[in-house]
Amino acid sequence: MDKMIEQSRFRAVMYGIACIGLLGVYGALRGLDWHGTDELHSLMEAVATVLAAIVGVMALIRHYARPNTAILLVGAGFTVTAFLDGSHAIVTAAAVAPYLPSDMSALVPWSWLISRIFLSFMLMLSSLTWRRDRVPGVNTLLGKRYAFFVLLAISITFFLFFVFVPLQSGYFRGYLFPRPQELVPLLFLSIALVGYLRQGNWKSTPFEHWLVMSLIIGVVGQLVMPGSAGLYDLEFDVAHLLKISSYICVLVGLLISMFEIYREAEVTGQHYSAVFESAVDGVITIDQTGIMETFNPAAEEIFGYQADECIGQNVKMLMPDPDHSGHDGYIGNYLRTGQAKIIGLGREVVGLHRSGREFPMDLSVGHFRLGNQIMFVGICRDITVRRRAQDEIIAVNMELESFSYSVSHDLRAPLRAIDGFSQALLDEYHDRLDENGIGYLSRVMAGAQRMGRLIDDLLNLSRVTRRDLVRESVDLSELASHIADDLRTQDPERRVEFVIAPNLRA
Structure with a gap:
């Protein structure tokens, strides 16, 4: 937790230093008499086109590796921006410009503006995705099925309009800023910057950290560009360099993000491989x-x-x-x-x-x-071992069944004799026996009969594997009474009171 707080503070300081440092450098260079060339401009736009294409493709790959609506919009935005930046480089090239209906003072500012407005608008939308569940209609607008193709069609429409329709100059000499239209992408980028800062994911997520850094650089670039009084002046070239720098920041964030995904996938793969192998x-x-x-x-x-x-x-x-x-x-x-x-x-x-x-x-x-x-x-x-054990258990049970049946059958004859002779003694000698003798014979008969029932139960148990179980009610009170009588007989000197509830059954 402390490390996270320290990291977020460090990043916040980085943002402040980047913003103040860039503005300070521009302030120091502002009075410099600088005039670039058409070749330098074409080179910078070619670099920007390649970077935007790489960022767009990587962002889309990143999205499909781990779906995220914001990254989808960033990917769609940069992919289309690569097309617009490339178109800007083509229509403003010295070999192409003479064949178009507008002169360079119109073509360069307006074709540049298309790209900046489009990308800044897409970045603004991506910053609002965290509120998509709170804003009605935003869910449909940001659906990944429409984000790329609809916006690509819109961008092509704007491109065709600005390229093939005669345009007035993109410089307005009588205004506070020679290029006031640059304030539109400045507004969108500022909203995007505030949105991402409010989300707070920049504190822990490398991609959003570098995206915030890109937005800061982009905002500074759009603060500089409105002051451009002519083609290829200091403000013009500084804004182009800042645009390229902002693209590089997003690229760095994507590279780190994709490396983290790759590392996580590698660890997960190793984990699953270890589970699979072991x-x-x-x-x-x-x-x-x-x-x-x-x-x-x-x-x-x-x-x-x-x-x-x-x-x-x-x-x-x-x-x-x-x-x-x-x-x-x-x-x-x-x-x-x-x-x-x-x-x-x-x-x-x-x-x-x-x-x-x-x-x-x-x-x-x-x-x-x-x-x-x-x-x-x-x-x-x-389950060969388990099946073998089951077969052995079945064999043992069959032997036990046979043994139980034999033992039970062999015990029945002497028990019948004991019960029969006890009954005969009781009938023949009832008048000659005292009370104790009659009691002893009665207990012998009761024990023999109870043993007979136990043998019947043992026989039934031996047949369990050959027929369905039949549940019978057991009189627990009677069973407890018999046990109490046996205990009293075994130790008549002990005075123990048995409390047996009547009519207990199970």
Whole structure:
């Protein structure tokens, strides 16, 4: 945070020094008797044209790399400005000017002005994009579908008008400023400068920092140009040099911005590459024709192929029939109808190892769009070990079922005998037994019967894997009462009070 504050202060000081320094240099040179040449003017405009074209193309590339409406407008503005600056250089060239309906005193100022008004207006619009959600209608005006082509048509219209219609001189001797029309781009550039300063992104964003610097230089240039009293005088050439300098500032900002995007993309790519390479599951990407484009190390281990053996081959080489012969049809059906059989889903399938061995695997398939092409990514896991463990569990359960059935069946006979003989003793000797004897026999019978029910439950448990579960209600109060009776019998000397709520069921 402190570093950000320090950086913003430093940049603010830079802006102040740039503005005061440029005005100071111009003030020191103002009395100089300077007169440039047509060749110097043509050279400066040629340089400006090339710079504007480079800036425009780079800004548009920057926009499509990371969409931003302001940068789109800057790119459209500079691209069209390159055309206008080039046209200005052509129509004001000594070899061309004699064939046009206006003389140089009209052609040079007005064709220069077209470029300056257009670019300053576009920069002003770009500075207002941060308010687009607050101003009705601005959203449509700034739509990227219209920004370039509509404004290009407008610029061509203005160019044709100023070039082919006879014009009066661009110098007005009786005014405070010989070229007062230069105040129009000055106004637009000033609004753009204030807009970008108010946004505050210049404090942290390199592109907007250099764009603000460009606007400051442009404003100073437009402060100088109205004072130009004739072609190729000091003010005229200084304004041209400042225009070129402002273009260079935008170019520097774009270069830094694109370098940052490249660096971020490189870091992101390294991150994704590390995830891809270190994933424990096989990750394979294919295009919409089924051709493999990536094959990570885990996939190499699963299928037994090296990546370079698979990349460029159809993914169906990794699956046996019937999936082998039907795979391309699955993709085609999905692309035509959007109906997914495995795409967008996960399921257990059979994979084909390089050795010809078939093995079970979990496969999840997703899709994403890369440009105009749909790509598919498959994440696969060899579940041979898991399947083997499941088979072992099934075998153990079957053995346990058989054992439980045998044990339960063998226990039933002695339990029936215990219960039967206890009942016989109770019936035959009831009159001879005291109260304790009758109680003991009753508890023996109750225990044998309860054990019989437990054996029935054990038999039912052994059949769980062979039939559906049937839920039954359990009387918890009765079960707790039986447990309490057993505890009292085991330790009759202990005085314990059991509180059992009636009619508890689960």
